Amino acid sequence: MSQASKTGHIVALDCMGGDLGPSEAIAAAALAIKEGVISPNDTLVLVGHEDNLRMLAMEHRGLKSPRVIFKHANSVVGSDDAPMTVLKSKRDSSMMVALEMLKAGEVEAVISTGNTKALVAAGTIKLRTMEGAERPSLAAIMPRKEGHFILLDVGANPEATPEQLVHNAILGSIYAQCSLGVSNPRVGLLTVGTEEGKGGVRINRTHQLLKALGSQINYVGPIEGFDVWGDSCDVVVTDGFTGNVILKTLEGLIYMLRDLIGSKVKRNPVYLAGGIAMFPLLRDLKGKLKPERYGGAPLLGLNGLVMKAHGSSNRQGIVSAIRLGLEALEHGAGKRMQDALVATNTIISQTPPEN
Amino acid sequence: MSQASKTGHIVALDCMGGDLGPSEAIAAAALAIKEGVISPNDTLVLVGHEDNLRMLAMEHRGLKSPRVIFKHANSVVGSDDAPMTVLKSKRDSSMMVALEMLKAGEVEAVISTGNTKALVAAGTIKLRTMEGAERPSLAAIMPRKEGHFILLDVGANPEATPEQLVHNAILGSIYAQCSLGVSNPRVGLLTVGTEEGKGGVRINRTHQLLKALGSQINYVGPIEGFDVWGDSCDVVVTDGFTGNVILKTLEGLIYMLRDLIGSKVKRNPVYLAGGIAMFPLLRDLKGKLKPERYGGAPLLGLNGLVMKAHGSSNRQGIVSAIRLGLEALEHGAGKRMQDALVATNTIISQTPPEN
Numbered sequence A, B: 001m002s003q004a005s006k007t008g009h010i011v012a013l014d015c016m017g018g019d020l021g022p023s024e025a026i027a028a029a030a031l032a033i034k035e036g037v038i039s040p041n042d043t044l045v046l047v048g049h050e051d052n053l054r055m056l057a058m059e060h061r062g063l064k065s066p067r068v069i070f071k072h073a074n075s076v077v078g079s080d081d082a083p084m085t086v087l088k089s090k091r092d093s094s095m096m097v098a099l100e101m102l103k104a105g106e107v108e109a110v111i112s113t114g115n116t117k118a119l120v121a122a123g124t125i126k127l128r129t130m131e132g133a134e135r136p137s138l139a140a141i142m143p144r145k146e147g148h149f150i151l152l153d154v155g156a157n158p159e160a161t162p163e164q165l166v167h168n169a170i171l172g173s174i175y176a177q178c179s180l181g182v183s184n185p186r187v188g189l190l191t192v193g194t195e196e197g198k199g200g201v202r203i204n205r206t207h208q209l210l211k212a213l214g215s216q217i218n219y220v221g222p223i224e225g226f227d228v229w230g231d232s233c234d235v236v237v238t239d240g241f242t243g244n245v246i247l248k249t250l251e252g253l254i255y256m257l258r259d260l261i262g263s264k265v266k267r268n269p270v271y272l273a274g275g276i277a278m279f280p281l282l283r284d285l286k287g288k289l290k291p292e293r294y295g296g297a298p299l300l301g302l303n304g305l306v307m308k309a310h311g312s313s314n315r316q317g318i319v320s321a322i323r324l325g326l327e328a329l330e331h332g333a334g335k336r337m338q339d340a341l342v343a344t345n346t347i348i349s350q351t352p353p354e355n
Helices: A019-034 A050-057 A083-089 A095-101 A116-127 A162-180 A201-212 A225-229 A240-266 A269-291 A315-330 A331-350 B021-034 B049-056 B084-091 B092-103 B116-129 B163-179 B201-212 B223-227 B242-269 B269-289 B315-330 B334-350
Strands: A010-014 A043-048 A066-074 A109-112 A137-143 A148-152 A186-190 A220-224 A233-235 A297-300 A305-306 B010-013 B043-048 B068-072 B109-112 B138-141 B148-152 B187-192 B220-224 B233-238 B299-302 B305-307
Touching: A010 A019, A010 A095, A010 A315, A010 B299, A019 A043, A019 A050, A019 A315, A043 A050, A043 A095, A043 B233, A050 A066, A083 A116, A095 A109, A095 A305, A109 A315, A109 B233, A116 A305, A137 A162, A137 A240, A148 A240, A162 A186, A162 A233, A162 A297, A162 A315, A162 A331, A186 A201, A186 A225, A186 B084, A201 A220, A201 A331, A201 B109, A220 B092, A240 B010, A240 B223, A240 B242, A269 B223, A297 A315, A305 A315, A305 B187, A305 B223, B010 B092, B010 B315, B021 B043, B021 B315, B043 B049, B043 B092, B049 B068, B068 B092, B084 B092, B084 B116, B092 B109, B092 B116, B109 B315, B116 B299, B116 B305, B138 B242, B148 B163, B148 B242, B148 B305, B163 B187, B163 B201, B163 B233, B163 B299, B163 B334, B187 B201, B187 B223, B201 B220, B201 B334, B223 B299, B299 B315, B305 B315, B315 B334
Parallel strands: A010 A043, A010 A109, A043 A066, A109 A305, A148 A233, A186 A220, A186 A233, B010 B043, B010 B109, B043 B068, B109 B305, B148 B233, B187 B220, B187 B233
Antiparallel strands: A137 A148, A137 A297, A297 A305, B138 B148, B138 B299, B299 B305
16 A cells, blocks of 8 residues: 555455446456556456456456456355454455455555445454554545535444544545545534534544644534535544444435436326436436445555445446545555554644543 | 313414524414414413514414413524523523423423524423433434434434433334324334444444333334335434434435536526426425424423424424424323333333343
């Protein structure tokens, strides 16, 4: 993750864990090369059942390239496999083999569509957290009225402490620089009331620590739920419980809206006429609000870059995750995050709680 | 709250705190009488600056009725007033005067569009929590694909303990019977993964306690964010932090969608034609998803019924809050909640934590 150079990067794609199966992962690999996401200096390692992958790859001329390497793995992590099962009995799975390569320094990043809980657990245990970080944090890119924002943590660490929330803020800020191209990202702390003293002891302490960081971070203060859609901040910090609930509630809402619009439009000829005229708009809206299109949420704070792509990702979603991973490598995100965490912890240790 | 009888109910409307001012509250009072929400046996107390209210009431013939009483209050709680300011320096405000009447037994319920934080704080301090309840809980009625569900707590108690989450479940279940007319409401516990052991210590203990309640509650287990929009449960239980963030995030999203649709439709003549044809559909959708239309969130767990209506409520929203309040009174919700809390606490005290 720290070896950004003009000689290119080497990344592993776990081809087996997605809902659409290895054929979609292989199609994504071909698309990534075709679109130049994998540049001539980069190398892509396709991890999974080798015979199977090689057969699927024959349909894509672009994959006959020295930039594409196959790495065999004997099993697959299922979408319902418990993390402990994966760690104990599926060491030969594509997810675990890819993580092992990352740990050994054979690749610089792993992209996986596999089971989130298993990926978080296996990634944390295999790679360990960066010096100064206690838990990893999963960072999603969310659409808003204009542009995007980073929401983290969306599920890696449900019960975050104030110190861990501050780490989320630091990691998210650096990730926003790499992925959104914002030079000095505005960071907001999600809470239930923006005056000081609202939101409980944990939020108050986090707020105090974020203020103490000074120029380390562009902290804009506490924000409320409706603020995230405007242009008030680029990074929204919360714990993995609240972040996950928001992400999934919104995802469910988008599907409900789509069904509601679809069923009403079909039932009524006037709506149908209108719907046909408005189809591109509805499609745009659906795309804009569909979280998995902004495919790829990095698991930040580990010794190595792990990108989680949505389980239902199609080839575009997987390519997007590969692109985001390469951008983070190119920006030297890992080294920068490590340095920032150490500096942050120094300030935290010098900031006693207010009473 | 416990005096449900055929002789009718007496409720107080705080007319001063809403964004649209006392004229909208007075119009709501007239509408409530016209629509029969306030039946011939009920009495409505209009609390606020009496001269002002009487002048506004002259425009509505229906308010010249012995069922309408005016109660003077000298000041108004502002939307930014801190709870402590209200409690100390605004005892003569319409909100505080209405709550004082409730405490004194002169009315059975208070409906207010005022500042939520002040209402929660003042309601809790004036009325005190029911025996066995430690904190109140704010319960919102949310739309879903078919019908509605109750989400609680949406902001009264941000850092709820397992016991307080169980109280939310019990209170929400009884409120769903009164307001949604569901005889045996299905109750789900919002978390980040539905297998046992996910979501942290607090959620695990809550899950254990809810299971221990047995036939006291129709507990369907842990649910995730996307489950709320389907038909899997009628009551979604969470803490006031997560609930408030969900409510406000969704509210913000609805406004963003409206703006997005509006601006795209205006800019493009094809969309405009389609938009005109689809206008009733878009309006329906907006209405379905606008939280304040389901006006009125009761502050459950207090010795007296306090209904919070959205600050921006129009007359329909206020009438909806009055209706929900009267339905709760008619169902004897207060007495039933009190009895259920006592029974619940007995079971909680007999259920040691699993290790």
